[in-house]
Amino acid sequence: MSFDATSRRSDELPVRDRLVVLGSGGFHPAYGRQTMCFLLHLDGAPLLLDAGTGLSRLGEADVARQLDEVERLDIVLSHYHLDHVVGLTYLSGVWRRPCRIFAPAPPLVDAEPAEALRRLIAPPLFPASLDQLPQPVEIVPYDGDFSVAGLEVRVRRQRHPGGSVGMRLGDRIAYVTDTACEAATGELAAGATWLLHEVWCDRAEAEEEPGLVLGHSAAEDVHALARECGAAHLVPVHHHPKRDARELGEFLDRLAATSVRSGDPVVKPLLDGQSVGL
């Protein structure tokens, strides 16, 4: 796979205005990829997008260094499937300071935030309840647009079992995962500099196994969406765990090769441990 010069290890760029990939995988960790978690430094205020197993990387030195000055960490969840929330159970090990969890509520998803999170972080699944963690954890339910870390966040419910939330964070970023590829995403992502969108499979795989695109997206459809909505960069995320590094590289290279016209989105592969200046 080829990376351009802006894809570097996460400790080589200034912290400001940077996206750091802590976990880019869907469903379960595989071939060294953790599940969904992104550290977003935008206008200096850091936040996490989703809290999959990649959240464990908050404890790794190069990531911890970036958060030295942060007194309270904001975490924004897209939905409650384990590959997006299980990392919350690692918080007491890797993040000892306060945090706020922005958690989707009906009608955006079919679950109540406090109930969902208290079920995850409580005996017998976890030795302590949410209130007994060493640091204060505040649940901030959202059922529509909200603001976090100085960013206005626009949201929409997506087509995924139980619901999931697609979001536009400020002008530059759209985060769209765990969803069938939907034309309505185009309005949310219109003109974004960076569209992070899931690519669970490609069309050939979906034809062979139609279940793959029930609540998920084929890469070619995502590319067409990114082209139509005028996104400058497409960052494919939520990778299928069946792909090893070589297969994933080939999959992403095929996707990048479809950007041939002027104005097409630049496909920007970013895998775990990598980061990009925004």
Ligand SMILES: [Zn+2]
């Ligand atoms: Zn997922």
Ligand SMILES: [Zn+2]
């Ligand atoms: Zn999901």
